[in-house]
Amino acid sequence: MRIGFLFNHHGGHQVAHALPVALELQRKGPRALVSILVSEDCEPEVRRLATAHGGPTPEIVRLRPPSALALAANKATGRAVPADIVSTLHRNLDRFRALDALVVPEKTSLLLKSFFGLNTLKLVHTRHGAGDRAIGFDKASGKFDLVLLSGEKIRDRLAQAELLREDGHAIVGYPKFDIPTRPAGPRLFAKDRPTVVYNPHPSPALSSWYGMGPQLLDWFAKSEAYNLIFAPHVMLFKKRLTASLSPFALGWNYGPRPDHYEHDHMLIDTGSAASLDMTYTDAADIYIGDASSQVYEFIRRPRPCIFLNPRRIAWAGNPDFAHWRAGTVVETMDELAAALAETPRLSAAMHERQEDMFRYSFDLQDRPSSERAAEAILAYMARQ
Structure with a gap:
């Protein structure tokens, strides 16, 4: 055949x-x-x-x-x-x-x-x-x-x-879990700080980028507590105009200027191979995102997650946002800053919940x- x-x-x-x-x-x-x-x-x-x-x-x-x-x-x-x-x-x-x-x-x-x-x-x-x-x-x-x-x-x-x-x-x-692990390369960051990966989705109806993304990058640029990997869905900046069909929304996409964030504790990658093969979700200690399914790849090894909800979506009980049960949901930059005031730790109950969610998603x-x-x-x- x-x-x-x-x-x-x-x-x-x-x-x-x-x-x-x-x-x-x-x-x-x-x-x-x-x-x-x-x-x-x-x-x-x-x-x-x-x-x-x-x-x-x-x-x-x-x-x-x-x-x-x-x-x-x-x-x-x-x-x-x-x-x-x-x-x-x-x-x-x-x-x-x-x-x-x-x-x-x-x-x-x-x-x-x-x-x-x-x-x-x-x-x-x-x-x-x-x-x-x-x-x-x-x-x-x-x-x-x-x-x-x-x-x-x-x-x-x-x-x-x-x-x-x-x-x-x-x-x-x-099958994605079957791809060979990338050989260990150089350290991503010079300083041993907790590492956060920010992984916004491209859908303008669901993505946190349009409502909070640039402010989040500015916050981390000033941070002395964290390293940040900005690794959005690779399609976020591929299109000048992105349309979301379910629900319908439009978003104009202007990515960050890399030279605007030339800090040794920030890594901006909008589409290299490392953003495709779980390099960054494996390397991070904390996940920040919104609608991307990559969070399920992240919780293969349970770790703290924060989900951004600038549109104030009524998400509780909605199966389309079931992944938000894997962490803390915040709606503003002030709430995010409060969530990161101290390094997030995973409770025993949340660890068990993430394991259950992972097993239900992946056989x-x-x-x-x-x-x-x-x-x-x-x-x-x-x-x-």
Whole structure:
């Protein structure tokens, strides 16, 4: 059977959620002919992770680029309209048509069936992240032929939304956890202070960046108590204009000038490989964020978390904000300063809660998640 893995996005943050599965399918040998289809933006991260993994690598195919018209439309809208991503799908239909299955970490690829007519192509969704945002459980989430789930939480949310197909899902764990640990590099900071990672999401409806981000950076610039890693979601500053669909909101994105924060206790990284492979969530002692699913990667090792709620969202009891139960929620800079007046410590009760939340989100077993995912794909295709 011919199985393709598609990485067609403006950034490489989705690669680690699916590439380990492609590498595992390749390792299994002749049961599947595997190829990796990449856009120009995603190719460097695909090749970096494939090299780090070692072993046999599937064929990596550079997709035909989007049309000049699509690129112009994308630029004219500040990248708010993904015309280039859709155009790339259109200009490579022959490659997708030659496959039996296409594995994707995103939802735009559903257009291959709904708009471009590739009805016999099986679409497998790895999802990316194990977060709680409503958009992860919208109607599009139930339109894939096979969905690979990180754990019981995702299964339960999809089932509650009546989006789970009996023969079209499998709990496989979290393939991103299978990527090799980055070799220890130089120390991130010269001084031994508690290290905070600030990880705002790009969604203007949910992100703390638009309401508190610059003030937070200014506060840490003056701090003598903490080191700060500013590692936002890599898409936060990729677009001049960001649109949020659920709920609808618009945000103009102007990133911090790195030379404005040239302090030895601040590290600003808006998109390097280290911001993709859990380097910073592993290195930090304290997490500050809002809607990013990376908090679940952070609490793999329980540690203090602070969540920023400048919009004063009524979050308690809302499953879309279940991750905020893993820490303290603050609404203003004064409340954040108070929370950091002394180094936060994790209580025994919060430690246990984070462990429970992690286990509910990730079904990890002795076997690697990528191996379980590969077997789920092969088993599904064998039934077709």
